[in-house]
Amino acid sequence: MMWDKNVEEMVHALLPIGAKILGTAPTRFVQMCDLDGDGEEELAGAYRWVGETFVTVWKRGEEGWYTVQTISSRRAQITHFHTAPVTSKKRSQLIIGWQPVEEKKPVETDAKTEATESPFPSQHKSQSEQNTAPSRLAVYEWTSHGFTDRVRRPLTFHLMEVGDLEAIAGADGMSEIVLWQQTDGDALHANVYRWNGEYFIEANDQYPVYFQKMADYYQTQTKEYPDDPLNWYRLACAQQKANQPAQAVASMEAAVKLRPSAWKSWEPFVRLIRTELERRATTPLFPASVKSAEGVKWGYIDSAGRFIITPSYGYAESFQDNGLAIVQVKNRSGLINTLGLFVVSPIYQTITPFSEGRAVVLDDRGFQVIDEQGNILTAAPYSFIGSFKEGRAVFNQRGEQGKYLYGYLDRSGKEAIPGQYLAANDFQDGKAVVEVKEGEHALIDRSGKVLQSYPYAYVGPMGDGLLAFSESLDGPKGYLDETGKVVISPQFSVALPFEEGKAVVNASKDFSENLYGLIDKSGSYLIPPKYNDIQLLGEGRAAVGKALNPGKPYFGSIYAIADTNGPLLTDFLYTEVAEYKEGVASVTDGTRTFFIDRNGQIVKNLPVVAGRGTLTLKGGVVRADIDQRVAYYDRSGNIIWKQNTIIPLKEPYRVIEHKYAPNKDYLVYYPEIKGMANRAAQEAVNQRLKELSQIKPIERNVQLDASYFGDFSVSFFKNRLVQLELTGYNYPFGAAHGMPTKYYVPIDLVSGTIYSLKALFKPGSDYVSVLSEIVAKQIKNDPQYSYVFEGSYKGISADQPFYVKEDALYLYFAPYEIAPYAAGFPTFRIPFPQISSIIDENGEFWKAFH
Secondary structure, three states: OOOHHHHHHHHHHHHOOOOOOOOOOOOOOEEEEEOOOOOOOEEEEEEEEEEEEEEEEEEEOOOOEEEEEEEEEEOEEEEEEEOOOOOOOOEEEOOOOOOHHHHHHOOOOOOOOOOOOOOOHHHOOOHHEEEEEEEEEEEEEEEOOOOEOOOOOEEOEEEEEEOOOOOOEOOOOEEEEEEEOOOOOOOEEEOOOOOOOEEEEEOOHHHHHHHHHHHHHHHHHHHOOOOHHHHHHHHHHOOOOOOEEEEEEEEHHHHHHHHHHHHHHHHEEEEEHHHHHHHHHHOOOOOEEEEEEOEEEEEEEEEOOEEEEEEEEEEEOOOOOOOOEEEEEEEEEEEEEEOEEEEEEEEOEOOOOEOOOEEEEEOOOEEEOOOOOOOOOOOOEOOOOOOOOOEEEEEEEOOOOOOEEEEEEEEEEOOEEEEEEEEEOOOOEEEEEEEEOOOOEEEOOOOOOOEEEEOOOEEEEEEEOEEEEEEOOOOEEEEEEEOOOEEEEEEEOOOOOOOOOOOEEEEEOOOOOOEEEEEEOOOEEEEEEOEEEEEEEEEEEEEEEEEEOOOOOOEEEEEEEEEOOOOOOOOOEOOOOOEEEEEEEEEEEEEEEEEEEEEEEEOOOOOOEOOOEEEEOOEEEEEEOOOOEEEEEEEOOOOEEEOOOOOEEEOEEEEEEEEEEEEEEEEEEEEEEEEOOOHHHHHHHHHHHHHHOOOOOOOOOOOOEEEEEEEEEEEEOOOOEEEEEEEEEEOOOOOOOOEEEEEEEEEEEEOOOEOOOOHHHHOOHHHHHHHHHHHHHHHOHHHOOOOOOOOOOOOOOOOOOOOOOEEEEEEEOOOOOOOOOHOOOEEEEEOOOHHHHOEEEHHHHHHHHH
């Protein structure tokens, strides 16, 4: 709370004669705020009297102000005085810095209010003020026994900052305390502390945001004063705290170069950041997400759940064995290393995982191959490139006659085998199956030499030396050996490649029903052909599926675990089963997800997690992909990290995530707005959000005809406007694909109004015609919209789906509306200056975010 002259006068009137209020205007050590949580404000003031330092709290009664409690000391003085909600949102606490009197003459200035251009306390004190004894932190909270100091272990500092700092997910309405500690000379280091319900702990999740802002500030200082070594040193300190050790090393090198004599005093810090670099090279990092007012952001945590790489990506994949990870920024993919530095800038539509030291990237021109340094190895883009297997990658390219022909690239990106095949498979044991022409396939080596020809309409990829084949494309399938000899006669509608001497087949010859079984290389059944489907799980195990609805097998299966030699090891219990690794497999029984051993028994010393999905062992950490969310547990089941369910906007507003999962095939995460003063408007908004999120009665034990998943994010927030993006995906069982939906909901947090497109424009303006013409010109002139069906666009509607950003209006269409399904939601950006003549700048919609 800011100093107020009237408050100072009230406190002064209550002091004994001769007492002097501490602090210097405009930072007198007086405050008026609710300290006991009764809704009434108390007075608090710090003052000196008869050689002693006092802090007194007064409460208003019927006859005026009376003393609630006084804290005093002859041996210490007060250097910092704040009130803020540190241990509770419901009331404020007194935050005080006590300094031994013997060490220094009284200091009566508050560190936060010295005139300076710097936003950080390290610049707020003069050199003489910094060379002082540290102060001790005290946080006084009101209890039934009076004020109690909640700081249990000594925390000392030279400078203090108090405020609701922005964390990775945003500000949360609780204040943090930044304590700055003076080291050598002008050097200061800071730690951020928060209350965890029992004591004050370091708020590591605050570091990336807080210290990134500091790093940005000192970056500008180094540009303005490049010869000042202290700016470079302070930049390095901020970068180290912001999880940027590589950048900190470079900044320290600049500092030491400018002031070699400081090497000895700076050496401990240099060792610290070098140790951090070494730790990054060996410490496993895991992708984790945070929901914020800027949408969902991904970063990387360590095994303790601390963010090592700040969440700043639209999506992040796991680090690969080569120390690189695929991340997305603004829907473009790039590669970072474990330091969070881009090895490949985010310029590609997609990047595949590395295989044999090579990855495949896709941009607007086509597919190309890169190495681990991001160098493009292919001479020109291709229509398709697969992953590398045994030094070869399948590619295809349109030939002279318009047909797509397949060939193989080597690891240098050159064509080892030119495009000449109608189809091609990956190499296995130095051999691959290709389709030479219709009705003829061949087995080739890595140079393209034909080892064997097969005069059949279909020949599948190799598996344990056998190849599935059929004499006609729609005929029954059997198996050949590599010489072309028929070893299992055609009799199956499905014949998958052999693995570990077994193959999954469907005994129905014409796809009329699902009769899946498991055969050995002689064609004998190990598991009889009577199941809805079978999945090989590795390690001698299979999941055999029984149809949930025998009349509609495409509804899916419930699985039992079987030995691939035949016997069932469990009943039909599981809706999802993953492959075995290290003797365990992840399974879901419809309500829980857990690990089973090779006997099908639950593994008791590994986590059991509520919800449906997959658990994956990653060293000492268990990754849980459950109900469309990623979380991490230790092997005992203790949570390490999960995505937040409270999205702070600005006090008092926040968005709460709720989960609705009434049926195994129906899952929705939907938003609730909190903090609106108009409670009736808030209730109406939240009811509408539930309706748009498809929160409706769904029976728990009924088999649905389709699955549905819904989610949301904050797509834009400014001033009093929050815009939520609600997404859904409805998949009818048995369909080729589902249908996505998307709604944007712009909400006024003060009035509760959900704005329409019309509300953005002046009354009576023909906004439909104006916007329709702009979109028509974009379709006609911008090549990126070449996918729009010719003649399909007829203009926009009065209630056209839209969303806003700070600088532009966006209009979009549903899949199939004016373009093919693969185009998604065709979207058109219209900068506000382009339509400024019809925007109602006095309207509530515009003013809500301006």
